[in-house]
Amino acid sequence: MVRRSRTRAIALVCLMGWAFPALAVQPDEVLPNASLEQRARDLSAGLRCMVCQNQSIDDSDAPLARDLRLLVRERITAGDSDEDVIDYLVSRYGDFVLLRPRVRWDTALLWGAPILLLGIGIVVLRRSGRPAVQFPPAGDLSAAEEAQLAQILDDGPGRGDGR
Numbered sequence: 565m566v567r568r569s570r571t572r573a574i575a576l577v578c579l580m581g582w583a584f585p586a587l588a589v590q591p592d593e594v595l596p597n598a599s600l601e602q603r604a605r606d607l608s609a610g611l612r613c614m615v616c617q618n619q620s621i622d623d624s625d626a627p628l629a630r631d632l633r634l635l636v637r638e639r640i641t642a643g644d645s646d647e648d649v650i651d652y653l654v655s656r657y658g659d660f661v662l663l664r665p666r667v668r669w670d671t672a673l674l675w676g677a678p679i680l681l682l683g684i685g686i687v688v689l690r691r692s693g694r695p696a697v698q699f700p701p702a703g704d705l706s707a708a709e710e711a712q713l714a715q716i717l718d719d720g721p722g723r724g725d726g727r
Contacts, residue, residue, distance in 0.1 A: 604640050605622060608633055
């Protein structure tokens, strides 16, 4: 009986976990035109909530995110293109409002840093590896060592016991 109730509790927790990531868009924000609403959702998914900072405004329940969602819908219904809406928001809030910053000269380090760090890591790993084994030159063997080597070579592979 305890096992069955434990299984039900786990199932309930899993179901609640799946229900959690619901979008924060309120019904009164939704545009009547489905294509304009889809554009607004696509734009909202790429814009950062200034309060939450690692969530898009489409996912955030913060009041500022709601204001930004309404602003995006307002600009879209006014006839602005997607690029115009983004430019407008960047002019008001800066590049930080974009979840994926634009590739420009001033963001080159941001985009190039992972590749640069990967390259540096590979170079460091290659240089910090074991040094190459250096064998002494062949002519530096004593007479006793040369005789022992000759005996080993005469006995054949795997038979260094002198039989």
